[in-house]
Amino acid sequence: MGLIEFKKVSRIYQVGDHEQKALDNIDLDIEEGKFIVILGPSGAGKSTLLNLLGGLDSPTNGEILVEGKDISKLDNNSLADYRASTVGFVFQSYNLIPTLTVFENVSLVKEIVKDPLSVNEMLNEVGLEDHKDKFPSELSGGEQQRVSIARALAKNPKILLCDEPTGALDSETGAMVLKVLLNMARNYHKTIIIVTHNQNIAKMADTIIRVKSGHIREVIKQDKPLSVDEVDW
């Protein structure tokens, strides 16, 4: 059994009079410590998959087992605990708190996690130790995303979920952010799941999951994924 299992999971949205199936009866198995890329066009259902796994949304049908525990049955408070302890999020739009400094944005996790990683250590890892007293608005997009990565990892989660983490960045900055992300994830033995349009990112993945129209079309395992530096950005 893998770290994550999707068993016949569907997510159906009611749009006006008709139903829209964002995910349709999917099965999926993800192993621990792997780097997974979910690829697919817009509206394929890849973000829905990520949101369900992150406990931001609940499936209409099916079970989502994480470490053997079905998170689809959890109530609001238990889901919050799950999000605090098991998953870390990195978003395309960073979602930092504008009124907190870099240090404080990362320190946020201390409010909800009993044994977080050192905030200073995380900031060193992402190369922002000299910017810790700045506010998000004083940072570039790439720097903000690195803060977001530091914050996600500071919780010491098992799984790191990234939704188009380089979507708002130019390719050079995007590559740099990915490098930081992958290095940290590997150093800290995290399972990373990235949702993206970007085919280049897929070249670095252990597993590529192709999603289309709410179905999983293909799961490709790569024995020799490329490193960030090997990818032609």
Place this chain on the structure above:
Amino acid sequence: MLFKKLLRTIWHYKAQFISMILMVLLGVGVFVGFQGEWKSIEVDTHEFYASTGFADYRLVSETGYSEEDMNKIASIQGVNKVSRYVSVKTNETKENDVIAVTVTTNFDVSSFIVTKGEEYNASALNTIWMSDLYAKANDYHIDDEMTLKYGAISLTGKIKGLIKSSEYLICTPGENQMMPDYKTYGFVYISPEMYKQALGGFELYPEIHAISNLSKKEFSEAANEKLGKTNLILTKNEIPSYSEAQGEASEGKTMASILPVVFLGIAVLIMATTMQRLTINEKTQIGTLKALGFRDSRIVKHYTLFGLFIGVVGSVLGIGFGYFIAWFIFNPGGSMGTYFDLPSWAIHMPWWTFLVVLGIVGFMTLISYISAKNMLKGTAADALKPFTPKAMKRLKIEDSKGWRRLKFATKWNLRDLFRHKARSGMTLFGVFGCTVLLIASFLMMDSMVGFVNKFYYGSMNYESQISLKEDTTNEKALEIATYYNADYSASTNVSLNEEAIAMDIYDINHDYVRFLDTNMNYVNLKDDGVYVGQRLMESNHLKIGDTFTVSIFGSDTTYTMKLTGQLRTLTKGVVMSKKYADEKGIEYKINQVFTNTKKDDISAHSDFISTIKSRNDIIKSFDSFMEVMYTMIGALIVLSIILGIVVLYNLGTMSYFERYRELSTLKVVGFKDKKIGKLLITQNMWLTVVGFILGFPAGIGITYILMKALAAEYEMMLIFGWMTFLIPVVLMFGVSLFVSWLVARKNRKIDMVEALKVPE
């Protein structure tokens, strides 16, 4: 198409629109309502005075005036109408009630209107026109017979008409009774013929009433010259039915010029902030319309309509609500109805009230216009960008040592407050304003209750107050006072600088009547001079140690007296001890006796007793008098609380939506709903604490100003009771906590997926 969008946008922001409309409704309603109250008193009473020929001047003489005297006054240029007039207190034989029998020789002056029955007939005999309220209270009907006695004179007649007269607009017999009690006191009119017959062909009219446009000086000079002697002349301002009613109107005007203006100010300013924020939320849509090719003027017009819509709907509803508030305070079935006996209770508004409301609609439209204009600045691409609040900068307090030790929630809330200064400021202002209103309302209430308690439960230290009949001699009065082991007083009206005031002479041996000094402490009357209240001191520019002269009504006698102290009094008058009065040779007639004997045990000497009132009767009467004020204050308190809820809910919701993305992030990171709710509640409570601390002294200040302005009506001082401290604290923090909780509950419904999709 844009109109459809307008309607849908209104629907989309229905919570904000409803709260904005509610704020305008409340602000305009309270403003309009309180203006309507005093204006209605003013107009309805003046219409009544006009329809019953309320006199501008009254000449008073104990020896009476002849028809020839009256004609002389009538011949003065500038005098329109005159009448000889008498009002004498008689006793009704059935219940021994006191009835003022009134006669006017010219029905155009100091007369009445008939509400039921026969019209007036100047030559009718055995015919009585009776106060309709007295008739109702005592079960008298048309064609009932009644007998009235004044000493040996007896009057019997049939009730032929039920009436109202502006002479008895506030129908009290005096003697400390401030509210009418139709069960025991009323009035009737009879014809001059019947009066003459009752006196056995003799006529005594101690007053001439005149309607004239002349000034008092012009009238006095002309009247004295025509009659060849100095006359006591009273203006209508010295007659309680006029002065007290106008005092009530001016008291309402004072109230209306302070607290409802604060109320309106809060509502309009917060509404303006909400309107501006709403336009900010629409920035992307504004940009889209601009990018599509709509002209700026069309877009601005579209968004200006929002302000106009809220302004018009809120104001129209507010005016309706205002009329309701005015009616609530001023209606014959309410507390005002027990005070005034008016034929019409129509609600009137000062014309400028509507101008103010129009100004508010204009202001809100202008705010929408300016907000939309601001959103359209720059190119279409600029307009398309969503609004971003100012970038966060370091606060000065962050350099302090303690900052780093602060909790995350504290830092987050502090920075948020400073980042959204306008919103925080408005919330603070809302709490401040509501605190001011609550403190002012309760402090007024406390001061009134405190004053009433001091006055009625302390100053009136007796069990019963006996009013003696007008023909009781001083010897007999002293006999009665001795019999009942009582203190006594002699009250008469005198003129001080041409103003009619009361002169009360007391002989206090049992401490049954006590007097309050300016600090609300009880003092004994010294025998070296007289005492007056604050109002008389101010209006006559008197200070302690000064001497002044009063003249006795109906005679040329004057007395010069020394001012030895200041008292807090209910009535405008001079108070002195019997010893000082004797020393000055003042003639007086004892008319009040104060005893510890219970009302029901007073039966001896009943032939000389006009009325007996227990202390409770008097307190009850004053309580009804204060009820008018309590009603106004009560309405203000309730509306302040509603305004507080609407304002805080509106700003809380606004704050919630502006922080929606941040709150979603916290939720995604793993914060529980309760913890996020606590963050929101904490911020609101901080603002409540600061707003309350600022509002508390401001509320006291406003009350002080209000008390000063009301000094012409009440000689009160600020008294801080438990109500002032406790209730506003509980109410303000209760409201704030309740509203914060309502807003905080919303975070349960945050859609994390949708919230985080939106690009920054």
